[in-house]
Amino acid sequence: MNLNLYRQGEAWLAVDCGIGFSGNDTPEAEIILPDPVFIAERRDRLTGLVVTHAHEDHLGAIAHLWPQLGCPVYVTPFAAAVLRRKLGEAGLLQQVPIHVIAPGSAFTVGPFDLRFVSVTHSVPESQSLVLRTPQGIIVHTGDWKIDPDPQVGPPTDLETFAELGREGVLAMVCDSTNVRTEGPSASEADVRREMTRLIASLEGRIAVTCFASNVARVETLAMAAKAVGRRVAVVGRSLRNLEVAARECGYLSDVPHFLSEQDANSIPDSQILLIVTGSQGEPRSALSRIAADTHPNIALGEGDTVIYSSRMIPGNEQAVIQVQDSLTRRGVHVITDKDHLVHVSGHATGGDVRKLYDLVRPRFLIPVHGEWRHLTANAAIAQELNIEPVLLEDGDILDIRADGVEIGDTAPTGRLVLDGGRILPMNGGVLSARRRMLFNGMVLGSFAVDDEGYLIGDPKVSAPGLLDAEDPETQRVTEEFGNALDEIPDELRENDATFREAAKTALRRALGRKLQKRPLVDVHLLRV
Known part of the structure; x- marks a missing residue:
């Protein structure tokens, strides 16, 4: 989950506000939110919240935390479509001021002089954010990769990054998630070719699970199904919402509208492809219920295939393997990215990062978005290129000046839990009691x-x-x-x-x- 803050003078700017999902270390919780207490106490000086892209870990908490923030929200058209649906469900749609910013555009928020730069990621309209400050230019990359043929949306705007590099960049705040992978990123185009070949070779029902927000992957699956004469049905609420948001913004225009899960049962097994939620083993997801044979509409069995077109997020291994075992027990053939090229990451590899640093040449590098081993690997690449890295802990307040950087203070941080319809502190009495009951x-x-x-x-x-x-x-x-x-x-x-x-x-x-x-x-x- 992400919640970043920038201060210029007395004004504050928030960048992204997302959720996280519990792992083995927090079995008492399911959905985790960042605790915004620091900026909530300064909400009168919070000029806005800028969203870099429409992934849950970047915008999923807005509908829950906005009452504490009370500021305008700046988003691209696709992120706006996703966010409006969430705000509508929370009863906040008429209260939250939403400003839709075209990808690649310049805009201002209070005293902040900002510009979006289009980047490739596994969701449409992902943007890096450029902040022009009196001290110098700061680039906040958001989630990104380099893919010359991303299938949906433009490639990463390397020319704009090069222009920024020629102008001079004081600091870059950079995604570290996939930096330990060497070489250039694999392309979504490679996945599309392999998925088309693979689906053509399979018989029976085919179900593919992927991250619901990955519009390029959903389009890949739809195009592959169309090539072999299969209809596509989506199974799971988040996928249905994705289709609506994507088509509202002009995406998926070359593929037929998807069938509902109820309609899927009227199509012969050899003529249907199901796109299913639940790639991370979420207990209430469609795939978990299919594996347990408790789904009200969809069943899989002997002769059918499930393709995992996603990576296994650390911490979810046990849940994913349990679902895969249940499917295998039912006679379903399970295929993962270890078997075929059915997934590529949406995050920059070490090769991508080196290329971007060569173009931008920032004086300082602040690695973010990853575990400590990812942050230090990113820092090591920066040092190789004579860029000074600065490693931060959650809550560190970094003073960035033309003459140097310094950790000047620390803000209180913490985690909240979305528990049904209420928000609770992770270390509060309710969850502490629940944790104690779980173990003792x-x-x-x-x-x-x-x-x-x-x-x-x-x-x-x-x-x-x-x-x-x-x-x-x-x-x-x-x-x-x-x-x-x-x-x-x-x-x-x-x-x-x-x-x-x-x-x-x-x-x-x-x-x-x-x-x-x-x-x-x-x-x-x-x-x-």
Whole structure:
């Protein structure tokens, strides 16, 4: 997820505002948001939010966090189509001022003199952002790669980057995601050729899963299907939304409108190609439900094929492999990029980065967008080319001046969790309790007392995930809990709050150390 801030004088500019998805380290959460507390406290000086492209990790949080930001949003036409749908679902469409900026255009936001530069990425209209400041030119690359034949949209505007280099660039903030891959980027055109050949060789139903926002890949699949006489159906809400947004902006004009998943069942297996959401093993995605045979409309089995036209995002390996295993168990042939050229990255390789640095020649390089090993690899390339790299941690505030750079301060950072319809702090009480329950379980004690606070009948203890009801240990804990309740001093029995706290302590003692866990403990007190 991304949330970047630039300050010029007293004015602030935000660049991108995206979501992240939980991994194995955060099983208690599903969708993660950046905590905007630092800029929310300065929202009166926040002049705008510029979105570089329409990926979830760059614009997915706007509909959730905009009430804390309250600023105008600047987007290209395709990103605007995607964002408007999200804002409409959140009931914010009439509140958020949206300014649509043509790709490659110059514009101003408050005191910020800005220009978009078109770049190739796995979503249409991806843009780098040029900031002209009194100190010098800063280039924020966003997500990009070099592909001379990207299939959808123009190639990366290397001539404009070269012009900026001749003018002189003070600093570049550059994507690092794929920098450890050597050589030039592979082209989407190569994927289109291989996908057409591969689909022509397969029988039965074919389902392809990819990132829903990859319009070039969706067009590739549609063109390959058309070449072999297959109709295309999209399965999954995000793909249906993508088709609407893409066609609104003039994309996918050369391919027929896609069938719905309900219509797909009326087409013979040998004449249908399904484009399906769920390439990362998301538990509620269409592909996960198909693999579990719980999807209401689509089924796959013996003789069918699933093609993973995507990369496996680190942290999602277990979920993806589980879905692939379930498909294989059902007799489905699973194909990945290890078997055929069915995916290329939308992020710049080390070769791409070297070429861009040769053109732009910035004085300073700030690597972003990647794990630490990616940032340091990007920094190493910069050093090879006599560019001074500056590595930042989340929250570092870097002063960029004509005479040098310096980390001048640190802003508070953190993560929020989208939990249903509410936003919670990752380290707050609710999620901390959920995390504790996930790993240590929960024990609940229930008991009734008379008006003087003395036990009526026997208490009940339940510990789902820790103890079975028939387990002798459950009986021991229940008996010791009852005995401990009898020993609570009279002065603590008069007030329900103090009685409950004493009862919790009693239950913890009854659990003892035998479980070798520290479960979340709670009690229900009924005063009769």
